[in-house]
Amino acid sequence: MSEPGGSAPEAGALQRPSAETLHAAELAALAERDARTGALVPTGWALSPQAVVDFVIGDPRHGITAKFVGERAFVERCVVALATHRGLMLIGEPGTAKSYLSELLAAAVSGDSTLTVQGSASTTDDAIKYSWNYALLLDRGPSLEALVPAPVHRGMSQGKVVRFEEITRCPIEIQDSLLSILSDRVLTVPELSGPDRVLHARKGFSVIATANTRDRGVNEMSAALKRRFNFETVRPIRDHAREVALVQQQSDAALAAAGLAVRVPADLTDVLVTAFHELRTGRAGDGTPVEQLSTAMSTAEAVSVAVTAGLRAAWFSGGAPTGTDLIEALVGTALKDEPEDLSRLRSYFSRVVASRTSGRAGARWRELYAARQRLLE
Template identity: 45%
Template sequence: MATSTVAATSDDKLRLPAEEKYAEELKYLASVDKGQKPFSWRLSPRMIRTFILGATPADKLDRPIAQKFFGDTSLVERAIVTLASDRGLLLIGDPGTGKSWLAELLAAALCGNSTHVVQGTAGTTEDHIKYSWNVAMVIASGQSHDSLIPSPIMTAMKRGEIGRFEELTRCGSDVQDALISILSEKYVSIPELRTGDNVVFAKPGFSMIATANSRDRGVNDLSTALKRRFNFVTIPIVTNKKSEKEIVLFRTRELMARNQIQLDVPPTLLDILLQTFADLRETAANASNEDQKLESSLSTAEQIGVLEDAILHSRFFGSQELGADTLARSVVGTLVRRVPEDVSIMNKFWHAVVEPGAKKKKDKSWESFTDGGKNALASFK
């Protein structure tokens, strides 16, 4: 598997945006890109696909390009094509499937800026996606362009870049409706300003990437009018063990590099983690009702969280080596959120699935994993 190339570092940024992190890759790809670029895009659609999915020998590039998103090629291509059209892009899927990561990579490759982001919540208002005012300046000299505070979306419109809207369905209908004019008319009116200077038009290259959690359906359903302004791309849960293994290793190595920690993950323990999540998903799929399922979505992102937690615990409080018992404690600690509901569900799973499976394998790592999980569950009593 290709490893990531961290092109930019910073002592004062906890997390670098994709355009900084992969700056060298993006600069190189732009220098060899001879493809047609829509609007003001920095890369052609083919080169954007290469940046996201990684280079192959057929690309005949002089340097490796790491794969950053592990998903269906056609899914990524459809997302890129959508952004070259008049429609916005809506990435929808379960929590932890990589929707936000794909949105960030797309924005970084298209316009070199993935930070025009609005985070959707129940408290998000129309001001967050259009504009607000500097109250002190308005009191002192009235409403003007100087006292106007543009939203990240308006800033993206002015620059002809990508605006991102996270968790769209968590917002109320009034906020969602405010997007309709932006997506269809491509401008924002500012009635408080004098006529002739009260409209902000989107420059070529502007588009919207929104994400929506499929588990939030019914919270604030999108109107038919807004749905027509988006192309929907569904990001599925990764069920292929090989792909999931690559994702977990790729993201965990990045997180550990951020913490300047070097600790190998034994292949046996990674297989145990993948198998445990696969068994948990199967158990959840066979459950007769929601009360018999863990609150966790059991996503790949949660596997990464479990592994990161176990590595950090081993590094700071263990023997500097990742052990199966520590991994088990991290699984339980991460996935048990409701007490006593999730404790009961996990207890049944551990005794009905993990323990019998470990006995069949007759492997010391599985035995240690089983015992570690039992001890972790016992601490909830």
């Protein structure tokens, strides 16, 4: 146990270290490469645009691990947007790695992904710009020392990328408080006087916002604010093999981090990713129409089902996960609050899963089919 008030815990003791902590060695190597090759690093950035893209999508030949799975050209567009005087708005279905991509970009561009505002119906200006330490405020009056900077204030004064998660969940007037910041790059603190009253953003400051297309719509954003962002849609991974590889790699890593020696067998990961893909897109591999579930069957959910199946197998069945563990893990992921999803899933099992159960290649589908009662009870 660590001492209260002791030093910061090691990354290994954290549930989820930030990207800059987890990949500190890669970021240092890329900065060193920039220095060696004389790459142009924009003022206020930690890395060159080229190195930022390499960090985000990976460059395995040079020891940079693959992270976000997507087109290089897409990531390049995101990086260019950050260098302009517009913000970057990542929109898309739930679980398509919008938050993950924004974290990776902030870690690479600013070396810091922690300046984050979490948008919700109750997000206030204080949580975005600044608030006050009331003891100091009462004692000394409004002064820079009494000001408690929130992420946007810190991002502007330090020249860093600020992440604004789920921006469309905030009330419109709160969203619009970003207007002058994004256009004039200035934050006024009316309570202060003198030079401290106006904060001019340092170079390097930018905003990456994310918005979920299933939530309250991006359409409700004011036209004025929309104009100040470059919109990029993050799409689900299209390539089956890359999605399988990602789910395998992330579930292996999570199970290893939990200290377990199990991994989800490759053929079971394949079945999981196939089923999620079909239930997401509404089409089976042979073109048979499938009823889509109301729950987002995203890659993020597939990873979480794989990890849950692995934990269950390791703790309670003492071996590698099987179709039964997968089905148990699916409860609560695929079936949330929509009773109709149950009948959609039933029909998927009887029309698609059942047709794949023959022969050696059908072994995993057979396991799944045999265990279906657990899911459908």
